[in-house]
Amino acid sequence: MTNEPALPPAASLDEELVRSGRDADITRRALVRAARRRFATEGYRATTVRHIAADVGVNVALISRYFGSKEGLFEACMNRTFDELDPRTRPAGVDEVIARLISHVAEAPNPDDPLQLLLLLRSSGDESADAIRRKTLEAYTEKLAEAAGWSADDPASQPLLLRAQMAIATMLGLVMLRTSTEVQPLTTASAAELAEPLEQVLRALLDGVAKQ
Amino acid sequence: MTNEPALPPAASLDEELVRSGRDADITRRALVRAARRRFATEGYRATTVRHIAADVGVNVALISRYFGSKEGLFEACMNRTFDELDPRTRPAGVDEVIARLISHVAEAPNPDDPLQLLLLLRSSGDESADAIRRKTLEAYTEKLAEAAGWSADDPASQPLLLRAQMAIATMLGLVMLRTSTEVQPLTTASAAELAEPLEQVLRALLDGVAKQ
DNA sequence: GGCACTAGTAAACGTGGGTTGACTTGGTTG
DNA sequence: CAACCAAGTCAACCCACGTTTACTAGTGCC
Known part of the structure; x- marks a missing residue:
């Protein structure tokens, strides 16, 4: 096996909190956080609950305890990224949205912020988790399309929905290409480029x- | 486990050939074929050698026998997609290349032809397989960039390399979005749209x- | 026909990893 | 302090899956 523990220690602030038990x-929140990192970067199958638990510094059994199963945890991760897409985002214009997208992929403040997008490409094979994923993607699509002038009532604007999804x-x-492969020149390209x-x-x- | 055998029976012509033993x-070729389908659509970890063998209708042990290991088979798959990217492709102009790309994703003759692209996003965690993948992606990038007017010697054309990779x-x-998720409207969009x-x-x- | 060689099969092994159930620890309440 | 309960640990279980080893069955050659 080549895919060892790996993954930079994470060692986020909440590991402290958790350590104090x-x-x-x-x-629970720390587990979801760690799990999202793992699932997003390594995929569902390659992620082991033992690694997630180790990331947080707790015993594996807690995952089954709190989330029922690995898939339950995965579903919780999906739900969280769904929630995170709502917050702010008043309509905003095309320009602003485009700027936001660019900054999200290129110069995100938190380095594993863009990684969370990848979660939307991961599947556990479970139907209910996949439904959340689909729902999230479609909600995201509509939000983006709206910013570009789409409206459900306006037939002429319908192509924008597809276009927004293509943007996503x-x-x-x-x-994906920037993180999962080490391919040049994309990997080393600067935000400006x-x-x-x-x-x-x-x-x-x-x-x-x-x-x- | 929710990810059962699944995957449309494949039942390609070479299953006949293999059956006649x-x-x-x-x-070997049939195994690579089946493996590429599996690896591309489900990823490395989620794919089991037993399923691959069953797809072809032979015993699992043959995979270890012919390819040394699951990873060896994966590497063989990577090598094959690398080879497949060379064949034709005289320089060709931008227009032609663009048309070819479009037809490749939208209206491919063979339905799992576009799927093979996905293999380039899959990783086994093995260093040597990943190297092939990177090499393939970079070769593909250069080919595309060349068609758009890139030349290694021309400094002014260098941004094209990054741009070609972004196209990929x-x-x-x-x-990925069209196949791995069932998201609307992308999944049901016609080639023309x-x-x-x-x-x-x-x-x-x-x-x-x-x-x- | 006998012999050697290779394609393919069958069954067992080892282990990684998800899950379970019994136990321990520590804070809170009366 | 005793009793209780929730948070967390430990060890075992069990199954899926990659791999190995021993075996069977076609095929061509003398």
Whole structure:
């Protein structure tokens, strides 16, 4: 086996909190956090509950205890990324949304922030987890499409839905390629180098709507 | 476990050939074929050698026998997709390459033809297999970049390399989203609906080179 | 026909990893 | 302090899966 523990120690602040023990809620959240990292970067099957537990510094049994099963934990991860997509995001214009997307893939403040996108590409094979994933992707699509001028009532704007989803696909492909492979030049490209072509792509998809 | 045998029976013509037994070369090829389907669609870990063997209709032990290990088989798959990217492809112009890319993702003759692209996103964690994957991606990138006017000697054309790779990322993201999730509207979009926005994206990346 | 060689099979082994159930620890309440 | 309960640990279980070893069955050659 080549896929050893690995993965930078994470050692986030909540590991401290957990280490001081005895708060189930904190522990649960820490488990979800660690699990999201693992699932997003390594995929469902390659991720072991023992590693997740070790990341957090607790015993494996807690995962079954709190989430019922590995798949339950995965589902909790999915639900969390679903929730995280709602918060802010008042309509906002195309320009702002594009800028936000670019910064998300290229110069995110938190280095494993873009990684979380990858979770949307991971499947456990479980139907209910997959349903959440689909729902999340579609909600995300609509949000993006709306910012570009899409409206459910306006027939002329319908192509924007597909276009928004293609924009998401592009982002996903980019992050995937940048992280999962060590391929050049993408991996070493700076945020600045990425920004220009990426903006052109996103504009081609989302800007200047009424092309037909 | 929810990820049962599944995967449409494949039942390709070479299953017939194999069934009539006693030709190691045919069997080997059939194994690689089946393995590529599995690895590409389900990933390395989720794919079991037993399933692959069952797809072909031979005994599991043959995989270890012919390829040394599961990873050896995976490596053979990678090598094959590497080889498949060479064949034809005289330089060709941007237009032609773009058209070819579009048809590859949208209206491929063989339904699991686009799936093979996904293999480039799969990792076994093995260093040597990953090296082949990286090499393949980079060769593919250069080929695409060349078609768009890139040349190793021309400093002004260097950004095209990154842009070509972003085009590949887009294709990968698209195929990934279309196959691995059942997300709407991408999954049900027709080739014709995809073609227009996809062409715009690819042109934004590869056409009208000398932007700087 | 006998012999050697290779394609393929059958069954068992070892182990990684998800899950379970009994136990321990520590804080809270009366 | 005793009693209780929730948080957390430990050890064992069990099964899926990659791999190995011993065996069977076709095929061609003398």
